[in-house]
Amino acid sequence: MADLSLETTTKMELIPFGADGRELSAPSGSTILHALRLNGIETPTLCYLETLTPVSVCRVCVVELDGNRTLVPSCSRLLEAGMRIQTDSPRVRLARKLVLELLVSAVDMSLVNEDTRAWMHFYGVDEQRFERGAVPVARSTEPVIEDNPLFVRDYSKCMLCYKCVEACGTDAQNTFAISIKGRGFGASVSTEFSVSLAESACVFCGNCIAVCPTGALMPITEYRLRNEANWRPEDQTVTRTVCPFCGVGCNLELTVQDNRIIKATSPQDHSITHGSLCIKGRFGWEFINQRGEEQPVNSVDQTTMRDGHE
Numbered sequence: 281m282a283d284l285s286l287e288t289t290t291k292m293e294l295i296p297f298g299a300d301g302r303e304l305s306a307p308s309g310s311t312i313l314h315a316l317r318l319n320g321i322e323t324p325t326l327c328y329l330e331t332l333t334p335v336s337v338c339r340v341c342v343v344e345l346d347g348n349r350t351l352v353p354s355c356s357r358l359l360e361a362g363m364r365i366q367t368d369s370p371r372v373r374l375a376r377k378l379v380l381e382l383l384v385s386a387v388d389m390s391l392v393n394e395d396t397r398a399w400m401h402f403y404g405v406d407e408q409r410f411e412r413g414a415v416p417v418a419r420s421t422e423p424v425i426e427d428n429p430l431f432v433r434d435y436s437k438c439m440l441c442y443k444c445v446e447a448c449g450t451d452a453q454n455t456f457a458i459s460i461k462g463r464g465f466g467a468s469v470s471t472e473f474s475v476s477l478a479e480s481a482c483v484f485c486g487n488c489i490a491v492c493p494t495g496a497l498m499p500i501t502e503y504r505l506r507n508e509a510n511w512r513p514e515d516q517t518v519t520r521t522v523c524p525f526c527g528v529g530c531n532l533e534l535t536v537q538d539n540r541i542i543k544a545t546s547p548q549d550h551s552i553t554h555g556s557l558c559i560k561g562r563f564g565w566e567f568i569n570q571r572g573e574e575q576p577v578n579s580v581d582q583t584t585m586r587d588g589h590e
């Protein structure tokens with residue numbers, strides 16, 4: 281992936297392009313998406329994340345390019361000098377609206393982030409448009425998978441963005457515990473031969489949870505609080521600290537509710553870890569919550585893990 285930090289980009293050659301009638305420039309090596317964002321033009325994305333290699337499967341970031349027959353995904357198409365780009369034409373609006381309407385007809389999008397909700401509103405997405413008579417994708421009726429004490433997988437919320445597969449692969453963890461099985465309506469994220477996570481190559485780093493945009497992957501603490509209707513973002517604080525377990529010194533962001541840690545994440549924009557953690561940093565904080573006889577919510581039962589997972 282190209283290094284597009286400010287320090288690097290200031291040394292790069294700027295190439296000119298036009299977007300929405302404005303004359304603009306961006307460093308060579310930029311994708312169209314990055315060039316647009318550098319110039320303050322917002323573009324919706326779902327399968328894209330700065331820390332992952334673009335796979336361009338959702339198509340919500342498409343733009344119109346003069347001389348190009350089809351719309352192009354801005355997250356992966358490299359900027360070329362002289363390109364004339366439309367980001368808000370009727371054709372682009374229609375395509376983005378349709379992508380979002382098809383997605384919401386296929387999977388549960390109730391936990392997507394606020395940005396995506398705002399884009400759905402902006403494009404006037406009709407959430408009921410394809411509901412009547414539509415054949416549900418196979419994974420939309422799968423029960424929530426609770427096969428380990430740390431996190432759940434609810435593939436009825438999975439939009440097949442591939443982010444978890446990439447984070448488990450060469451973009452972060454290099455563990456390759458999950459991939460896409462099946463094709464078309466039958467496609468789904470899966471371990472090899474659909475074995476439980478504990479029986480798979482999974483090392484329970486939770487880096488897949490960190491990148492999932494829909495809440496399909498969720499720490500068990502959050503899942504249980506949501507089920508009890510006790511997940512209260514308005515009463516939560518997030519504190520940044522340093523993981524105490526080893527010398528790598530990953531940054532942690534601890535979400536606290538009712539004076540208990542309920543989730544640990546890592547900042548996406550950290551220059552060393554890019555949001556990744558290991559099992560200890562992401563899940564190894566329950567001992568702090570222990571009060572008297574209370575049992576930890578997500579205590580790691582080591583007997584359910586393969587050797588070397590902790």
Ligand code: SF4
Nearest residue numbers: 438439441442444492
């Ligand atoms: S589980 Fe989440 S991250 Fe993985 S493909 Fe589905 S939506 Fe994307």
Ligand code: SF4
Nearest residue numbers: 523525526530558561
């Ligand atoms: S998250 Fe893991 S690798 Fe990072 S500091 Fe903690 S123990 Fe070390």
Ligand code: FES
Nearest residue numbers: 336338339341355
């Ligand atoms: S964000 Fe570009 S195709 Fe998904």
